[in-house]
Amino acid sequence: MKKPITLLIFTLVTLTSCISGKVEITKDEYVSTTKSILESKSNNQSVIAHIAQTDEDIEMRKTALEKLTNQSVIAHIAQTDKDIDMRKLALGKSNNQSVIAHIAQTDEDIEMRKLALEKLTNQSVIAHIAQTDKDIDIRKLALGKSNNQSVISHIAQTNEDIEMRKLALEKLTNQSVISHIAQTDKDIDIRKLALGKSNNQSVIAHIAQTGEDIEMRKLALEKLTNQSVISHIAQTDKDIEIRKLALEKL
Numbered sequence: 001m002k003k004p005i006t007l008l009i010f011t012l013v014t015l016t017s018c019i020s021g022k023v024e025i026t027k028d029e030y031v032s033t034t035k036s037i038l039e040s041k042s043n044n045q046s047v048i049a050h051i052a053q054t055d056e057d058i059e060m061r062k063t064a065l066e067k068l069t070n071q072s073v074i075a076h077i078a079q080t081d082k083d084i085d086m087r088k089l090a091l092g093k094s095n096n097q098s099v100i101a102h103i104a105q106t107d108e109d110i111e112m113r114k115l116a117l118e119k120l121t122n123q124s125v126i127a128h129i130a131q132t133d134k135d136i137d138i139r140k141l142a143l144g145k146s147n148n149q150s151v152i153s154h155i156a157q158t159n160e161d162i163e164m165r166k167l168a169l170e171k172l173t174n175q176s177v178i179s180h181i182a183q184t185d186k187d188i189d190i191r192k193l194a195l196g197k198s199n200n201q202s203v204i205a206h207i208a209q210t211g212e213d214i215e216m217r218k219l220a221l222e223k224l225t226n227q228s229v230i231s232h233i234a235q236t237d238k239d240i241e242i243r244k245l246a247l248e249k250l
Contacts, residue, residue: 049073058083065089075099084109091115101125110135117141127151136161143167153177162187169193179203188213195219205229214239221245 045068052064052073065086068074071094078090078099091112094100097120104116105125117138120126123146130142130151143164146152149172156168157177169190172178175198182194182203195216198204201224208220209229221242224230227250234246 043067043069045070052086053077053081058086061086062089065093068093071096079103084112087112088115091119094119097122104138105129105133110137113138114141117145120145123148131155136164139164140167143171146171149174157181157185162190165190166193169197172197175200183207188216191216192219195223198223201226208242209233209237214241217242218245221249224249 048064048067049070052061052068053076055061055064061083062085065074065077066089074090074093075096078087078094079102081087081090087109088111091100091103092115100116100119101122104113104120105128107113107116113135114137117126117129118141126142126145127148130139130146131154133139133142139161140163143152143155144167152168152171153174156165156172157180159165159168165187166189169178169181170193178194178197179200182191182198183206185191185194191213192215195204195207196219204220204223205226208217208224209232211217211220217239218241221230221233222245230246230249234243234250237243237246
């Protein structure tokens with residue numbers, strides 16, 4: 001009986017010879033040899049890579065892929081393999097940001113794109129996806145990962161999709177832009193959301209006193225802290241509900 005180390009060497013040589021075409025073995029012998037390698041502590045990356053890419057048994061391929069460390073082969077599998085589960089597993093092991101960015105932007109499978117986007121760290125690419133991608137779910141996911149306040153500000157003010165604008169506004173920190181949106185945006189829900197994020201008491205006071213929408217005025221008055229302005233509203237405002245609300249804050 002061969003000792004374990006001798007058996008492992010024999011197994012590796014046999015499979016390597018089979019791969020190179022030097023010897024022929026039966027299918028059962030190939031499966032048995034392959035399993036022996038994967039179950040061993042062997043780190044023959046050439047053999048493991050071959051199994052991960054070409055084995056007929058998907059579970060064997062997955063097992064090999066888990067042992068695979070060659071990032072070039074991993075990237076190749078992530079981009080080209082015919083099996084979606086293999087591609088997802090390879091993507092999860094990939095650390096190649098160029099490959100990840102490519103998949104995030106161009107892959108035909110939406111789930112692959114989402115997985116790639118979650119791993120993506122390049123803020124320029126993330127910002128580009130958030131602004132230009134044709135898929136709304138991908139754009140939302142990219143926006144959620146973006147930390148570019150200029151891009152976020154642009155989306156909050158100009159995007160055609162109202163949900164994208166709301167998501168951007170929630171991430172926006174620029175108080176000047178927030179105040180501008182609260183006062184001028186055409187969408188009332190966007191203005192309310194911006195008002196809720198504003199800490200500019202001058203803007204809040206202005207909206208409370210002069211806003212055309214009664215609900216916006218009430219929201220502004222609730223946030224208003226200037227007692228002088230509140231007193232003025234309680235005494236002079238033309239709307240009885242606004243005067244009552246102001247009086248309650250005195």
